[in-house]
Amino acid sequence: MSKICPNCGVNSPDNAKFCIECKTNLEDVPINKEEKTSQNINLKQRRIIFIAIIAIAIFTAGFFISGLGGSNISITFDEVYVEANNYSSGMEYTYSVAGYINNFPNDKDNYIIRTVLYGTDGKELTSTTKKLSSFDKYSDLSYTFFYETTKNHMDVDHASVQIIKNNQVLNEFNSTITKR
Numbered sequence: 001m002s003k004i005c006p007n008c009g010v011n012s013p014d015n016a017k018f019c020i021e022c023k024t025n026l027e028d029v030p031i032n033k034e035e036k037t038s039q040n041i042n043l044k045q046r047r048i049i050f051i052a053i054i055a056i057a058i059f060t061a062g063f064f065i066s067g068l069g070g071s072n073i074s075i076t077f078d079e080v081y082v083e084a085n086n087y088s089s090g091m092e093y094t095y096s097v098a099g100y101i102n103n104f105p106n107d108k109d110n111y112i113i114r115t116v117l118y119g120t121d122g123k124e125l126t127s128t129t130k131k132l133s134s135f136d137k138y139s140d141l142s143y144t145f146f147y148e149t150t151k152n153h154m155d156v157d158h159a160s161v162q163i164i165k166n167n168q169v170l171n172e173f174n175s176t177i178t179k180r
Contacts (some may be wrong), residue, residue, distance in 0.1 A: 003029045009043045073111070073132075074102045075161045075173040078142040082156050083180040090151060095126075097146040097159045097175070101135055108132040112164040115146040117177075120157040132163075 002011040003026045010021035014031040018024065077099040085092050097115050105111065111132035117125045128146050135143050145161050156177045163171040 001031050004032050005029070008047070072103045073105060073163050073171060075145075075163075075171075076100045076102060077161075077173070077175040079178075080159050080175040081178040081180050082154075084153075091153070092149055092151055093153050094149045095146065095154070095156060096144065097161065098142045098144045099161070099173075099175075101132070101137075101143055104132070104137040108137065110165055112162075113145060114162040114164055114169075116160045116162070117146065117154065117156045118158050118160065119155050122157075125154045125156060129164075 001014045003014055003016055004011055005019035005022060005024050005026065006029060007024040008019060008022045010019055011032070012018075012020045012026060016026050019026055077097075079096060079098045081094075081096055083094045083096075085094070095117060097117075101113075109131065112129050113132055113135070114127060114129045116127040119125050126148075130145070146159065158174055158176045161173045162169045
């Protein structure tokens with residue numbers, strides 16, 4: 001003997017207050033003295049198959065979409081700084097942007113990493129570009145995106161690292177500059 005859930009068709013024990021499958025209130029549901037019918041089993045099987053098909057479709061779509069366009073490549077910054085040093089030959093300024101590249105694509109030859117330093121006025125001061133393939137995909141060390149030592153002072157506010165493919169910026173990651 002059992003109670004058949006009016007919502008999902010699952011048999012719950014005859015003393016159940018709630019459906020063991022979907023938690024529907026069963027207090028007013030009469031006790032069924034018959035065994036499970038093949039119709040109830042088929043309904044549950046069809047629901048499980050339908051949910052499985054939807055889950056597989058979503059997973060497959062997500063897998064293909066994440067592989068397209070490189071939008072899953074990301075940058076985690078490690079050090080972004082400008083350092084001023086007063087040497088006997090005069091002041092020197094070191095500008096550095098370093099971090100980690102996450103989720104290298106298989107076709108990394110088609111991607112460019114562009115690093116831009118921006119001034120306090122928001123204008124681009126300088127930039128570099130490197131092919132993504134120039135970075136070792138298996139390195140556990142921080143990558144240097146930009147490094148320059150110069151006697152020229154730049155009033156740098158922040159840095160941007162862009163992921164570019166086919167002349168289109170796919171992702172952009174920004175960090176403020178630490179002044180040492």
